[in-house]
Amino acid sequence: xxxxxxxDDEENICRLYREELEDMGYEVTTVCDGTSAxxxxxxxxxxxxxxxxxxxxxxxxxxxxxxKEKNANLPVIISSAYEEFKNDFGSWCSDAYIVKSADTTxxxxxxxxxxx
Numbered sequence: 001x002x003x004x005x006x007x008d009d010e011e012n013i014c015r016l017y018r019e020e021l022e023d024m025g026y027e028v029t030t031v032c033d034g035t036s037a038x039x040x041x042x043x044x045x046x047x048x049x050x051x052x053x054x055x056x057x058x059x060x061x062x063x064x065x066x067x068k069e070k071n072a073n074l075p076v077i078i079s080s081a082y083e084e085f086k087n088d089f090g091s092w093c094s095d096a097y098i099v100k101s102a103d104t105t106x107x108x109x110x111x112x113x114x115x116x
Contacts, residue, residue: 002047002115006030007037007063008079009055013100017050017079020104021111034058034066041070048115050107051094053080064094075114079107 004026006017014030021028029044031037033055040046049067053060064076075095095114098106 001025001027003027003029003044004111005037005040005046005049007032007034007049007055007060008052008100009033010052013052013079016102016104017107020108024108024111026111034060034063037063038066038070041067046074048075048077048111050077050079052100053078077107077110077114 004021006014006021006028008014008017008030009032011032014032018028018030029040029046031040035057037049037051051060051064055063058066060078060080064078067074067076077096077098078094079098079100081100096110098110
């Protein structure tokens with residue numbers, strides 16, 4: 001079973017993504033900030049990460065940079081309510097960018113495309 005790490009400071013998004021992705025057959029771990037995400041990566045191997053951009057502590061761009069240092073091949077989908085991060089040079093090393101929404105169609109389709 002493929003493992004997905006969901007990094008988002010909004011509890012409702014974590015719950016929604018967990019339910020949707022578990023229904024798709026993935027094992028899902030959720031964390032609320034960048035530090036917790038990096039700690040989780042030290043304890044387990046993930047097949048994909050969804051990453052929020054605006055979080056307390058380490059922001060999404062810095063978290064993404066550190067994740068790629070740990071595992072350059074790890075697919076990361078930026079999931080943000082703010083489209084301005086799409087043009088941020090630091091976000092370009094992500095594999096996809098989706099606008100956060102209660103409609104998870106784009107998220108599900110993007111994950112299927114990346115993980116097969």
